[in-house]
Amino acid sequence: MMKSPRLPLYMTMATFVLAYMLCIWEFPSMFSSRVVANLLTDNAFLGITAVGMTFVILTGGIDLSVGSVIAFTGVFLAVILRDTSIHPLVAFGMVLAITIAFGAAEGAIVHYLEMPAFIVTLAGMFLMRGLAYVLSTDSVPITHEFYDVLQSIYWKAPGGGRFRLIGGVMLLVFIGAMIVLHRTKFGKNVYALGGGVQTAQLMGVPIARTTILIYATSGGLAGLAGIVYSLYTSAGYSLSTVGVELDAIAAVVIGGTLLSGGTGFVAGTFFGILIMGLIQTYIVFDGTLSSWWTKIVIGVLLFTFIMLQKVLAWATTARRKPATEFAMRS
Amino acid sequence: MMGGTLRRIAPQLIILGVVILLNFIVFPGFFSIEFQNGRLFGNIIDVLNRGAPVALLATGMTLVIATKGIDLSVGAVMAIAGAVAASVVTAGGGWFLALLAALAAGLACGSWNGILVAVFRVQPIVATLVLMVAGRGIGQLITEGKIMTFNDPGLIHLGAGTILGLPTPVYIWVIMGGLITYVVRRTALGMLIESIGINETSSRLAGINSRVLLVAVYLVTGFCAALAGVVVAADIKGADANNAGLWMELDAILAVVIGGNSLLGGRFSIIASLLGALIIQSVNSVILLSGMPPEFNLVIKALLIIVILFIQSPAVQHAIYLFRASTPPHAPNENGAKNNQTAKESLS
Amino acid sequence: AGKTVGFSQIGSESGWRAAETTVTKQQAEERGVTLKFADAQQKQENQIKALRGFIAQGVDAIFLAPVVATGWDSVLEEAQDAEIPVILLDRKVDADPSLYMTAVTSDTVYEGEVAGNWLKDKMAGKDCRIVELQGTTGSSPAIDRKKGFEKAIADASNLEIVRSQTGDFTRAQGKVVMESFLKAEGAENICALYAHNDDMAVGAIQAIKEAGAKPGEDILVVAIDAVPDMHLAIANGEANATVELTPNMAGPAFDILDAYWKDGTMPEKWVQTESKLYTQDDDNNAIYEMKKSLGY
Amino acid sequence: MSTTPEPVLQATGVSKFFPGAIALDDVSLSLYPGEVHALLGENGAGKSTLIKCLTGAYKRDAGTILLDGKEIDPRDPQGSLALGIGTVYQEVNLLSNMTVAENLFLGWQPMRHGMINNREMVKRSKEVLSGFGLDIDPSQLLSSYSIAIQQVVAIARAVELAGKVLILDEPTASLDREEIDLLFSVVRKLTERGLAVVFITHFLDQVFEISDRATILRNGRIVGTRELANATQTEIVTMMLGRQLEEAKKERGKAVIGETILELKNYGRRGTIEPFDMILHKGEVIGLAGLLGSGRSETAGVIFGSTPADQGTATLNGEAIKIDSPRSSIHLGFGLCPEDRKTDGIVGDLSVRENIILSLQARRGWTRPISRAKAEKIAEDYVKKLDIRLASLDMPIRLLSGGNQQKALLARWLATEPDILILDEPTRGIDVGAHAEIIELIQTLREQGMALIVASSELEELITYSSRIVVLRDRRQVKELQGDEISIGAIVRSIAEEGGAQL
């Protein structure tokens, strides 16, 4: 029998499979290695961001700064690689250090100043985007040969799909996150925080350390996403990835994680990302939607997924027998 | 009662004062007000006038946030309402009809959100995300992606007109904010809303109809957003569904938080949120008047907000409290209430 | 006949952009081409996704109105691999020219120059304090149009930009920012407004009127795009000049495709559209009527 | 007993101030290895505050704490846990979003190759819990178990973590006799190993049963510490209350039972409670008895409509009614004071005053607000009547002590002046003095013609006021006792009877 905590996860997976089959039924050419490869490549940076977002949301927080952090990372890398002769790997290290520190600072403010995460990270969002502007308003191309090397790593599948390095990075991040969340003390502390900060504290969870680590993780993963994005576009641009935080949140929530914290799975987020990617692919394949219908249809599809999940979950729990297995022995 | 309100909004008043002082420093003519062309003319008037959309949004948003919810769709609802108003007047309907139609559209949007949240139990942020994405599309559908320009003087008056020299939007937000505050505080609504925001289960078991209240709260927000949408459209004599209210939901939420309201629901003060809206507008004013290149806009805004929130944060407020009242030594500090969230759980 | 073209549009952030979409769809229909339209909502990642989607579908050609100049190399390579020609509309990209067939764009720096030159001629040596409404910070038209204008007035010491702030390309922000300019400088101390697009100019005109000054006389107004409402403002004497950015980029692009499909003719790498200056000397009412139906 | 001269834990001069209240004033406490030390006092005396200061959950304002003679300064519960102080706080403080096993092992999970060994964790959880007589699936979510089971899990966790000191704050409040016996046997084993146990409760019988010494607090001050071997209950109670407790226990009323008010036929809810029949008269009290999880709370919920019945009929004063929500039943004159006051009862951030008038206000509707003066008066009335200890009516209710919160909730329902009042564990966490008062209150209400349904694990209390007792097992009514049939023995027997006489 299904265990209830995993139910939303299964629902998301079922929804994705169902939706993909419907898409193929309408556009047979959607069943191709290209589409699958594109789903992974195009959503790599979003997926990595969403992993960090899952961590934050599991603790009952939120991180609105990720989109700006990605943009900042891109611009920073582009400017550094343009103006200095630093090797990209070193630059990656630098930018990760900056974004992790930035995230940790947000976490520290959330914890020590007792300010709501929504607002702290909103200010962080303005700040990082602003810093990106200050570095460069122009979009700056990246022309380092090391980038070419990284970009030329891909596996061309039969059917023309290119499975690129960045898709692989995303998968690794997901797997790593799963291990951390489910098999480490830190992971359990994340869930504990989401179940109630006060309670977690009384149970001996190190609140300060966990909160700071969580936002540092989110910041760092946004930094990694920024690196991936810069590989994806070979450029840094201060106006890029506006609103990505909302996409990430939507993916996390579609993946079955509760915004109130404490319940959810990284794997769900993965399918949430795929579902969002599928919606966009579908719209491109359709190709008849005007600008405004595009928005309306995305909204409607989002709504449909949420409702489908609710209905599936409701139908499954209604059929479930009440849990009578347990009883007191006397 | 009066004293309590004053104490509640004191931090906001002080911050507003400081930001306005900052305005005065970057632009010494900030306080000058002239009467020309039948209207009062000055930066202070601008702050009051330009603060209207965010103030209107913040009024409704305060209530939604008090119920532990959030409404991301207000910007999109503004776009819809502006588009509806514009299309009614361009189709020959009078300004009043246009206003009614826009408000009806706002109420429709609000009830959609409310039903999703209250009946289908979708998390507010996601429920309203749907309309945030789709709503702007609906607005553009109505205007077909153009800026729908109109010339109806009645409608334009709502955004760009003046009454007794003061811009009309100032009246609109002051009256709206006052009215809702009055209704909420003179009836039991305020307490009931706070109650469901703090503990919905308990409230339901105590006999409160949380469903109806939730829907009502989203209705009010939709209404306020529609009003804001009409004001914004009337101001530029055109419905710009692409840009009207874009990202303004964030400013509205910010205003509510600067107003000292907890995003975790419960106790709220609309007046404080309105002050929050004025603070945000004053910050924008500093940025515009400072003459700095626009690249720095966001950095300045972020830094000012961080400073404001820092001053307001419970930890710093507490330190100030301790500093002023040095007896008893460590008075109300408890390790337990580290996070805002923690305050929600009982400690006994 | 029976060709399919994918069109990745930036979004629908302005009336001009809506018109470009409308015109492109009209052109496709006239020529019997199936147009697959994808709106990217101002996001490059969505445009890349759209391009990859088009490639996966195997369209015959791709139109791309890129949101930003950089970052297209790898997806353009994939298109080239799949032997799908790509034509850039309205803005250029930073990639190797061999990766796309051609670019049908205006010269955005030049647009700014046209506007600047008009003002320079108009002032003819008289002192003039200019306020500038910039486009969205960081967007390439904003950067280019600023650059072009500054280049044009660089040698005119009588012209000086005294305030410059972003109006986000929108009418509402245009009005708000102009209001603050008017307060900070005083209406009588501003001689001209240069706006990076017409929408902002139209908003600013209202602010000028509300401040009790006469736009077009007390404060000269020059902007770029030539959208219908701006023609109307010029006709009413409330604005002075605008530089046209035609929304019909698709027409030339389809012509190029037709030629290519017929006998393999390769076009020039850059097809520049005209940046025509409209002033109060033109019959702006007539132009307004003509443009009104174009979906601006 | 203080066999070793060195105390394992010694707190001296502990003080704690809250705005408007001095919760602890110069309190000292010594714990010796191998002793069970009871901490006694009225509701709001400062017991919970004291242990929170000991574990670092609160920052104390003054005082020193020595553990094994060395000064310690636990800044947070994490610190005290690391020092070997295991604690069960008053309300169940576990994480309902995690499984039972995860709750048990949070922070000290069994590791293998640097990763949590989930299988081992579940296995060991089973072992630990079976030591407490609990045979449940530890890989299920904690929230799928009743509050009592959660309480046992919390105790088990604290016991496992207690290396030197175990602190139990009202651990038995929602437990039945069996579980209490098991708990006591575990406690005895621990003391044999040399642990010191702090035990807070309002059940004096249990205090005398298990404790060696007792420290009594009143209004945040130490009244004294007594060896229990040579102390009497009366003596202790007098120390707690600062006065003698009048023995005002009334005879179980043969009071006039009025006409039928509520009649339920074949009433039930699938998966929650088997269909049952019930007739309730004005002026009578029906007691619901049963073991943990037998369905007492469920019965209450179904009648009140918080988990509406999906079968059967209800008749109120002869008229057919449909109860589908608490709202509808409140309008019909019902009231339910819930068992889990933290999640179902209090609205933490609202003031005590608002909490008391909440239901009344909900019934009047939002258009007819209760004026502040009137609210003040109602609240003051009940504060006096129920002896609720508070600094001010305007303080958020979450700052009240547990027992006082419970009283405020009772006040909420009394204020609606219901015809039918359902009380689920009404005396949970209530002190000796108030306990007697509440029993008396139930009697009075009944005499005034109110009909009551009371669910309680305290059989002794139940039989003093019930005119009928319904016994439940496995979420089914198995027996109804009336009049002279009512005795603790009879109840216990029908609970135990396998497949006993059907109702």
Ligand SMILES: Nc1ncnc2c1ncn2[C@@H]1O[C@H](COP(=O)(O)OP(=O)(O)OP(=O)(O)O)[C@@H](O)[C@H]1O
């Ligand atoms: N955070 C707080 N702020 C203000 N007052 C508080 C706070 N916490 C507790 N109090 C007050 O301190 C006093 C002692 O409370 P405490 O919870 O220690 O009582 P208790 O002895 O455990 O009572 P009970 O038997 O009801 O659990 C009470 O009057 C309570 O109202």
Ligand SMILES: Nc1ncnc2c1ncn2[C@@H]1O[C@H](COP(=O)(O)OP(=O)(O)OP(=O)(O)O)[C@@H](O)[C@H]1O
């Ligand atoms: N949501 C639920 N799903 C499945 N089982 C539940 C649920 N809620 C409660 N139960 C189970 O139903 C049984 C009845 O619980 P309940 O707490 O109502 O009993 P009770 O007789 O009131 O006992 P007590 O109040 O002393 O714990 C318990 O075994 C409990 O674990």
Ligand SMILES: [Mg+2]
């Ligand atoms: Mg207590």
Ligand SMILES: [Mg+2]
């Ligand atoms: Mg119960």
